[in-house]
Amino acid sequence: MKNRFRRFGPPILLLAPSLVLMAVFVYGLIGANFRTSITDNHTAGQATGRQPVSTVWFQNYVDLLKSESFQHSLVNLVLYTAVFLVGTLVIGFVWAWLLDKPVKGEGFFRSVYLFPMAVSFVASGVVWRWLLNSNQDESASGLNRLFQMVGLDFLQNNWWNNVTFGITAIAIPAIWQLSGYVMALFLAGFRGIPEELREAGRMDGASEWKVYRYVIFPELTPIALSALIIIGHMSLKSFDLIMSISKPANYQTKVPAVDMYVSKSSFDYANAAAIGSILLIIVAIAVVPYLIKTNRQEK
Amino acid sequence: MRVNSRLTATLAGVAILGLGLSACGGDSDDTGSADGSGGGDASEVEVFTWWAAGSEKAGLDALVSVFNEQHPDTEFVNGAVAGGAGSAAKDLLQSRLQTNDPPDTFQAHAGAELQDYIDAGQVEDVSDLYDEFGLTDAFPQDLIDRLTVDGKIYSIPSNIHRANVVWANPTVLEDAGLDPAATYDSMDDWFTALDAVKDSGKTALSVATTWTQVNLLETVLLSDLGAEGYSGLWDGSTDWTGDDVTGALEDFEKLMSYTNTDRDGLDWPDATQQIIDGQAGFNVMGDWAEAAFEEAGKTAPADYVYFPVPGTDGTFDFLADSFTLPVGAPHPGGAKAWLETVGSPEGQAAFNKAKGSIPANTNADTSDFSDYQQTAIESFGSDTIVSSLAHGAAVPVATLNAVSDATSKFTTGASDLATYQSELASAVSGS
Numbered sequence: 001m002k003n004r005f006r007r008f009g010p011p012i013l014l015l016a017p018s019l020v021l022m023a024v025f026v027y028g029l030i031g032a033n034f035r036t037s038i039t040d041n042h043t044a045g046q047a048t049g050r051q052p053v054s055t056v057w058f059q060n061y062v063d064l065l066k067s068e069s070f071q072h073s074l075v076n077l078v079l080y081t082a083v084f085l086v087g088t089l090v091i092g093f094v095w096a097w098l099l100d101k102p103v104k105g106e107g108f109f110r111s112v113y114l115f116p117m118a119v120s121f122v123a124s125g126v127v128w129r130w131l132l133n134s135n136q137d138e139s140a141s142g143l144n145r146l147f148q149m150v151g152l153d154f155l156q157n158n159w160w161n162n163v164t165f166g167i168t169a170i171a172i173p174a175i176w177q178l179s180g181y182v183m184a185l186f187l188a189g190f191r192g193i194p195e196e197l198r199e200a201g202r203m204d205g206a207s208e209w210k211v212y213r214y215v216i217f218p219e220l221t222p223i224a225l226s227a228l229i230i231i232g233h234m235s236l237k238s239f240d241l242i243m244s245i246s247k248p249a250n251y252q253t254k255v256p257a258v259d260m261y262v263s264k265s266s267f268d269y270a271n272a273a274a275i276g277s278i279l280l281i282i283v284a285i286a287v288v289p290y291l292i293k294t295n296r297q298e299k
Numbered sequence: 300m301r302v303n304s305r306l307t308a309t310l311a312g313v314a315i316l317g318l319g320l321s322a323c324g325g326d327s328d329d330t331g332s333a334d335g336s337g338g339g340d341a342s343e344v345e346v347f348t349w350w351a352a353g354s355e356k357a358g359l360d361a362l363v364s365v366f367n368e369q370h371p372d373t374e375f376v377n378g379a380v381a382g383g384a385g386s387a388a389k390d391l392l393q394s395r396l397q398t399n400d401p402p403d404t405f406q407a408h409a410g411a412e413l414q415d416y417i418d419a420g421q422v423e424d425v426s427d428l429y430d431e432f433g434l435t436d437a438f439p440q441d442l443i444d445r446l447t448v449d450g451k452i453y454s455i456p457s458n459i460h461r462a463n464v465v466w467a468n469p470t471v472l473e474d475a476g477l478d479p480a481a482t483y484d485s486m487d488d489w490f491t492a493l494d495a496v497k498d499s500g501k502t503a504l505s506v507a508t509t510w511t512q513v514n515l516l517e518t519v520l521l522s523d524l525g526a527e528g529y530s531g532l533w534d535g536s537t538d539w540t541g542d543d544v545t546g547a548l549e550d551f552e553k554l555m556s557y558t559n560t561d562r563d564g565l566d567w568p569d570a571t572q573q574i575i576d577g578q579a580g581f582n583v584m585g586d587w588a589e590a591a592f593e594e595a596g597k598t599a600p601a602d603y604v605y606f607p608v609p610g611t612d613g614t615f616d617f618l619a620d621s622f623t624l625p626v627g628a629p630h631p632g633g634a635k636a637w638l639e640t641v642g643s644p645e646g647q648a649a650f651n652k653a654k655g656s657i658p659a660n661t662n663a664d665t666s667d668f669s670d671y672q673q674t675a676i677e678s679f680g681s682d683t684i685v686s687s688l689a690h691g692a693a694v695p696v697a698t699l700n701a702v703s704d705a706t707s708k709f710t711t712g713a714s715d716l717a718t719y720q721s722e723l724a725s726a727v728s729g730s
Contacts, residue, residue: 044418045419047397134563136560139578163711249510252707
């Protein structure tokens with residue numbers, strides 16, 4: 001017994017504080033959130049326990065998923081995530097690829113590309129709200145005015161005020177902020193590939209394309225996957241950027257996180273919790289397979 | 300390897316145990332018990348508002364100076380929270396009330412918006428204070444009716460605003476060939492004028508984000524349905540699916556076609572600024588816009604003109620701020636001192652003169668108020684009073700959010716008029 005304690009005791013004691021904190025503040029709160037989401041706690045009176053709350057199980061989820069406006073939010077989320085992911089990965093990769101060649105002032109460019117990440121979403125959102133002003137022609141400002149000045153009038157559009165694709169306009173500032181980060185990830189990936197590998201490929205008569213296709217890309221796959229997961233889960237939870245460019249009531253830029261905020265502020269705790277759970281599940285669908293995969297690799 | 304997996308299993312077990320325990324933790328009990336109504340700590344008072352800038356802050360400062368005179372022993376603690384036209388403050392207030400950590404008194408729109416706090420048992424009945432301070436006859440009956448729920452009054456109003464006012468730039472109107480002094484009897488008359496401004500190349504009607512569009516919608520409903528029909532929308536006596544509502548929504552759709560395209564990114568000061576700068580002809584906004592014109596150094600009628608929204612002359616689309624006594628306030632004595640000053644003629648005169656609104660207390664001295672305020676005081680005395688939709692006087696927050704969602708969907712073009720009408724109907728009936 002004493003022997004066993006010597007072996008298991010110290011690690012368990014060391015881990016205990018963080019385990020307890022995690023259990024209470026992460027998993028405990030997820031549990032509490034889930035429990036709220038299966039009740040009919042939709043009014044202020046119920047929120048304070050003055051009126052009875054009963055369990056309705058998955059009724060809130062069914063109602064939400066059936067409602068047209070929540071479907072619109074989900075579609076917006078998918079559009080936003082798709083544009084955000086493709087944009088950051090492509091731009092980040094190209095920048096990393098360019099910087100991987102021996103260039104003069106690499107450090108300078110690296111900082112320039114990485115710098116937008118240092119700005120908070122809320123601050124850059126205020127500026128981008130002005131840049132993405134939807135006025136056109138005479139009253140245009142921001143990017144639309146810029147298009148006029150360089151003679152590209154046909155490119156003017158109403159940005160985030162388009163009902164169907166407006167949300168993708170908000171992905172532009174997001175891409176601007178995080179491409180540099182993805183670049184840094186890929187650059188580290190490129191640097192991690194030993195020069196000998198490339199040379200070996202070339203010795204075997206591989207063309208430059210084939211070196212990339214069969215040597216470099218496979219080496220970069222784990223990096224790309226990490227970038228995908230990091231950007232993907234950020235995008236799914238996106239809220240601050242959307243709130244600072246648009247407003248919570250604007251239909252064209254609704255996403256589940258905004259719906260959750262609106263429900264919460266009108267005392268509809270059950271729906272807010274249900275939306276939170278749905279978001280968690282969506283993020284889990286993206287992240288859990290990745291965790292399982294890395295776990296297997298480590299073993 | 301075996302040790303490792305056993306350890307992992309133990310840890311996982313601990314984690315699950317923790318999860319189960321905390322999930323069983325359950326709801327906090329309803330412990331928000333009050334100290335009773337007699338006396339109470341009056342050493343200080345934390346006043347929670349969203350009056351953090353501009354004319355609102357000026358009004359609050361004026362009120363505080365009267366408070367310091369009347370109650371020198373109570374220390375005023377400013378709990379103002381800035382941001383989002385009050386939404387940031389309301390969010391914070393919600394969580395503070397939820398955790399039984401209320402401020403000593405907080406600002407709330409009079410009317411249905413108070414209902415949530417009443418249902419949640421978070422505000423005290425202050426009917427006694429009306430008798431104690433002699434306020435019962437000082438406030439207009441129309442106003443008291445709107446603060447009363449089941450025979451109890453839950454707040455003391457500080458000021459009254461009017462939401463159905465058109466603001467216009469006379470220079471823009473003259474350039475469009477219009478007479479700036481003209482008023483319009485109906486929406487149709489107004490459309491002719493709006494067309495003229497539109498043809499002159501300016502924005503005919505400036506508007507901002509969703510809530511200002513809802514403000515516009517409510518004035519159109521008021522204009523087309525009349526005061527009685529409009530009020531009936533909230534108590535169920537007017538049918539939301541009726542033809543007259545359809546007609547009003549058609550007018551609203553037409554009005555929206557005159558507006559600026561960048562509206563969803565703006566808030567009301569931006570829309571008012573377009574009138575001040577001469578970029579737009581007309582704007583519909585509550586009379587807090589008056590303060591923005593004054594701040595810009597403009598004078599009526601040379602620089603701006605105002606009149607009731609066409610078809611709503613003789614109706615006062617009302618909203619009011621009021622102060623409450625939260626359940627479990629840490630300094631109830633201080634809160635009562637504050638409420639006494641808020642309700643007093645001196646406090647109301649000082650506050651409203653600076654804020655640009657009108658006093659709810661009819662005994663307040665208003666002789667040195669501005670021209671606009673004088674006309675508003677006169678209208679409030681003689682007009683039919685109706686409750687504002689966009690400002691929480693007519694419907695609770697949840698209904699207002701549903702109306703806002705439907706309106707935003709419609710004005711961005713995602714739904715047609717028939718869908719809009721049915722969504723509005725279900726938003727209001729769902730309350």
